[in-house]
Amino acid sequence: MAIVATTTKFSIYGRPVLAWIVGLIFFFPIFWLVLTSFKTDADAVKPEFLFFFTPTLDNYLNMTENYDYWRFATNSVITSVFATVFALAVGIPCAYAMAFNPSRATKDVLMWMLSTKMLPAAAVLYPMTFITKSIGLFDTHFMVILVLMLINLPIVIWMLFTYFKEIPKDIIEAGQMDGVSTWGEVKEILIPLAWGGIASTALLCFIFCWNEAYWTVRLTTTEAATLSKLIEGNRAPEGLFFGRLSAVSAAAVGPIVVLGWFCQKQLVQGLTFGAVK
Amino acid sequence: MGRIVLENVTKSFGETQVIPPLNLTIEDGEFAVFVGPSGCGKSTLLRLIAGLEETTSGQILIDGEDATQIPPSKRGLAMVFQSYALYPHMTVRKNIAFPLRMAKMDQSEIDKKVEGAAKILNLADYLEQKPGQLSGGQRQRVAIGRAIVREPAAFLFDEPLSNLDAALRVGMRLEISELHNRLETTMIYVTHDQVEAMTMANKIVVLRAGHIEQVGSPLDLYRTPRNLFVAGFIGSPKMNFIEGPEAEKHGAKTIGVRPEHITVSADTGPWSGRVGVSEHLGSDTFFHIHDTGLAETITVRADGEVGFKHGDTVHLTPRADVIHRFDAEGLRIA
Numbered sequence: 001m002a003i004v005a006t007t008t009k010f011s012i013y014g015r016p017v018l019a020w021i022v023g024l025i026f027f028f029p030i031f032w033l034v035l036t037s038f039k040t041d042a043d044a045v046k047p048e049f050l051f052f053f054t055p056t057l058d059n060y061l062n063m064t065e066n067y068d069y070w071r072f073a074t075n076s077v078i079t080s081v082f083a084t085v086f087a088l089a090v091g092i093p094c095a096y097a098m099a100f101n102p103s104r105a106t107k108d109v110l111m112w113m114l115s116t117k118m119l120p121a122a123a124v125l126y127p128m129t130f131i132t133k134s135i136g137l138f139d140t141h142f143m144v145i146l147v148l149m150l151i152n153l154p155i156v157i158w159m160l161f162t163y164f165k166e167i168p169k170d171i172i173e174a175g176q177m178d179g180v181s182t183w184g185e186v187k188e189i190l191i192p193l194a195w196g197g198i199a200s201t202a203l204l205c206f207i208f209c210w211n212e213a214y215w216t217v218r219l220t221t222t223e224a225a226t227l228s229k230l231i232e233g234n235r236a237p238e239g240l241f242f243g244r245l246s247a248v249s250a251a252a253v254g255p256i257v258v259l260g261w262f263c264q265k266q267l268v269q270g271l272t273f274g275a276v277k
Numbered sequence: 278m279g280r281i282v283l284e285n286v287t288k289s290f291g292e293t294q295v296i297p298p299l300n301l302t303i304e305d306g307e308f309a310v311f312v313g314p315s316g317c318g319k320s321t322l323l324r325l326i327a328g329l330e331e332t333t334s335g336q337i338l339i340d341g342e343d344a345t346q347i348p349p350s351k352r353g354l355a356m357v358f359q360s361y362a363l364y365p366h367m368t369v370r371k372n373i374a375f376p377l378r379m380a381k382m383d384q385s386e387i388d389k390k391v392e393g394a395a396k397i398l399n400l401a402d403y404l405e406q407k408p409g410q411l412s413g414g415q416r417q418r419v420a421i422g423r424a425i426v427r428e429p430a431a432f433l434f435d436e437p438l439s440n441l442d443a444a445l446r447v448g449m450r451l452e453i454s455e456l457h458n459r460l461e462t463t464m465i466y467v468t469h470d471q472v473e474a475m476t477m478a479n480k481i482v483v484l485r486a487g488h489i490e491q492v493g494s495p496l497d498l499y500r501t502p503r504n505l506f507v508a509g510f511i512g513s514p515k516m517n518f519i520e521g522p523e524a525e526k527h528g529a530k531t532i533g534v535r536p537e538h539i540t541v542s543a544d545t546g547p548w549s550g551r552v553g554v555s556e557h558l559g560s561d562t563f564f565h566i567h568d569t570g571l572a573e574t575i576t577v578r579a580d581g582e583v584g585f586k587h588g589d590t591v592h593l594t595p596r597a598d599v600i601h602r603f604d605a606e607g608l609r610i611a
Contacts, residue, residue, distance in 0.1 A: 170362035173329050176349040177356040177433075178376035178423065188375075192366045 030257070037246035044242035059247030069251060072230040076252075078141060079216070079226060080209035083148035087156045087205050088198065090149070095160035096190060100172050110161065113154040121151075121214050132219055139220045147219060148209045156205050163197030164190065200266040203259075210256050227252035278340050279354075279431035279463030280305045281326060286335035288321055288487075295321055296487040298335065303431075303465060303480070305340075308457050310466045312474040312510070313484035319467045320435055322484070326465065327433050328352050339430060355424035356433040359440060361416040363408040363423075369395075370404040373422045380427075394422040397456075414445045421456070431463035438473065450476060471511055475499070483507050505607040508533050514563055514578065516601070519571045529602035529610055536563065536578040538596040541585070546592030550575060552585045566591065 036044050038055040063069045098106045128147075129138075137143040167190065175189045191198065213228035220229055231252055234245045281303040288296040295318050303309045311319040324330040326337060328349035337345045344352050355376070363372050373394055377387045395401045398418040408416055417437055424432055434453070438446045454477050457464050468474055474481050475495045483490040483498065483506070491503040495511075502508035508516050516533045524532045540546070541564060550569035555562055559581050566575045577593060585591055602610040 168360060168362065170358045170360045171364065173349070174356070174358060174362035174364075174420075174423075176329065177327060177354065178427070179350045179379045181350065184379060188379075189364060193364075 030253070033246050033253075034250050035246075036242055037250045039243045039246075041241040041243040044246070059243050060251070062244065063247050063251060067230060067233075067248070069230065069248075072225055072227045073251075073255075075141070075144075075224055076210055076226040076228075079144045079148055079224070080206050082141075082145045083152065083209045084202050084205045086145065086149045087152050088160075088202055091153060091156040091160050091201075092186065092191070092198070095157050095164050096186060098157075099161055099164035099167075100169060110158065113157055117151075117154050125218065128215075129218060139223045139225070141224045143219055144216055144224045144226070147215045148212055151212070151215065152205045152208050155208070156201055159201040159204070160194070160197065163194045163201070166197075167193050196266065200263075203263050203266055207256055207260065278305050279303075279429070280338075280340055281431060281463065281465070282336075282338040283322075283326070284336040284338065286322075286325060286337060287333045288318075288325055288330060289333045294333075294487070296325070296333075299487070299489060301482065301489065301492070303463060305463055306461045307479050308454075308464045308466065308477060309480045309482060310468060310474040310478035311482045311484055312468055312471055313490075314510075315469055316486075317484040318487035319469075319484050321487075323433050323435055323465060323467045327354055327356050329356075353430045354433055355427050355429035355431075356435065357417070357420045357424050357437045359436040361408070361413075361420045361440075363416055363419055365408055368405050368407055369400060369411070369419050369422075372408065372419055373400075373426055376423060376427045390426045391422075394426045397425070397459075398422050398452075413441050414449060417441065417449060418452075421453070425456070425460065429462070431465060434464065434466040436467055436469070438468075439470075446473075453477065472513060475511065481511075483510060501609065502533075502601065503609050505531065505533070505603050508601055508603070508609075514576045517572060517575050519575075521571070523571055524602075527600060527602050530605045531603040531607070533601035533603065534595045535599065536576040538599045539575070539577045540594045540596075541566075541577045541579050541583060542592050542594070543585075543589075544592060546594040548575070548593040548595070549590060550593065552587055552589045552591055555585065555587065557581065564591070566593065569593070 035051075037059055038057070039049065039053050040056055040058065043049045043053050098109065132138045132143050171189060171193070172185055175185045180188060210226075211228075212226075213232065216226045216228045217232050220226070225233075227248075231245070231248050234241065234248050283299055283301045285298045285300060286296060287294060287298050299322070311322060313319050321330060325332050328344070328347060332345050335345070336343055339352060339354070364375065367375065370391055373391045374387050377390060382390075391404070392401070395404055398421060400415065400418055400422060403411060403415060403419075408419065411419065417440075420437070437453075438449050441449060450473060453464075453466075457477075466473075466477060478495055480492060481495055481498055482492050485506055491498060491507045493501075498507060498511045502511060502516075505518065509518070512535055514536045516535050517539075519532050519534065520530065524530060548569050548571060550566040553565040553567045553574065555564050562579050562581050562583055564577045564579060564583075564585060566577060567573070569575050575593065604610050
């Protein structure tokens with residue numbers, strides 16, 4: 001049966017309106033966060049100042065002057081970048097092997113990798129903390145990078161595997177016949193062909209690393225602490241200072257939102273898993 | 278140089294043996310065609326020679342050297358795939374130059390060879406295009422170009438023409454034969470199409486279920502097929518098989534008569550029947566004759582001018598000197 005494009009009133013007016021409503025619902029928390037970050041702590045909790053208030057930059061100034069925002073931000077960048085690079089360095093060969101030389105165990109290995117994501121992180125919190133402290137890696141960049149890389153590895157490998165699977169095996173075999181070494185196959189054929197997939201995997205991995213809070217908060221104190229830790233650190237015993245907290249949060253999510261904005265297309269491809277070739 | 282010898286080679290996938298012990302020699306400079314119905318193991322055999330599949334047991338010798346454990350990249354063979362398998366991210370020039378670049382050849386030398394191959398294959402105008410912009414025939418030529426620049430010990434072709442339309446296939450068939458005459462390099466060609474096998478090969482290897490049924494020149498196989506399978510597989514239209522009293526007259530379980538070895542006439546001949554479908558090719562006409570009492574249908578190849586119609590009664594005369602006789606096991610009786 002032929003698919004006939006129907007133009008209904010809903011498709012002309014309804015869909016855009018619905019899309020805007022959904023968009024606004026998703027955007028509202030960010031909007032509120034940014035708005036609140038320009039209020040004083042006192043104004044932030046008063047409903048009458050919801051939209052109309054005297055904006056102030058104090059929260060941001062306070063954050064950079066008193067909380068060493070840049071150190072946390074630098075740590076976030078370092079740990080996310082390195083964790084992503086290492087995850088790809090391990091994930092690409094791994095996904096390559098499984099995609100082009102599958103064995104009977106390949107499916108099970110993939111499932112097992114995914115199953116590690118089903119483990120509640122809290123279940124290994126105590127051993128992890130204990131081990132990192134006893135081997136002297138607590139609050140080090142190395143440990144944070146290692147943990148970020150490991151927790152994201154399953155999803156990185158799954159995504160890369162899906163992309164690599166789309167490359168015809170003939171092309172890899174043609175490479176072998178043309179005298180390419182294994183490393184050459186990866187460098188000359190696989191990476192150029194799967195470039196879009198690798199980029200979106202890297203981007204998603206970077207975002208997950210940046211947003212990770214559970215482990216970064218628990219395995220660091222000051223040296224390797226990331227922006228997640230900075231946000232968490234703004235809980236004061238006296239209560240929550242919403243203005244200050246909002247400014248810290250906005251500054252933490254800001255870079256990743258900007259990055260996501262510029263890489264929208266890649267991201268959509270990454271999330272629709274191999275649907276785009 | 279490219280003499281390829283298979284000694285007791287077997288291949289199993291898990292418990293299933295797809296190639297039982299097999300021996301075969303392909304002489305240097307030969308054009309060998311592996312032919313057989315789908316699933317007969319011909320592609321697997323080619324991939325074993327290429328090294329893309331691991332040999333389960335036995336030895337593969339290339340120019341006397343045991344290559345069984347050598348990876349495909351080091352065997353010095355070039356392969357042309359059914360799907361062309363070009364590198365889609367590279368231009369035609371880079372595709373053809375790729376194996377040379379991998380061999381770390383000088384850029385000036387590479388350029389010279391690529392230009393040379395492009396000229397032979399009529400690709401000179403397309404060197405800067407990507408494979409996606411080319412037609413099927415051009416893509417296959419690029420794949421061949423990528424193979425010839427390496428000057429391999431042997432070329433392996435895995436059903437290279439199956440994705441092309443009929444007219445182009447005939448053209449490419451000639452080009453590949455021409456290439457073989459020019460290069461005089463060993464070529465091993467896999468196809469399920471017996472016409473390709475007959476027209477291109479010096480040596481045809483007929484395979485069924487991993488077994489070699491017969492090896493020989495195209496005319497050997499046509500004239501003296503070793504068994505019923507080869508007799509039925511080689512030749513188009515297919516050989517007529519007749520059992521029963523008519524075969525017993527020749528002292529055989531089955532006799533085979535090729536359609537081109539039967540004369541059809543309106544009044545004389547030992548066999549008679551009724552004309553069913555006639556296929557007119559212009560030069561020739563294939564008559565499918567029913568109710569002969571010999572076999573369900575007897576196919577006859579007659580001159581294109583012979584004009585019998587559906588339902589006509591006709592008489593058939595087989596040429597006595599080219600009746601093939603087979604015993605109860607289906608083997609040829611000498």
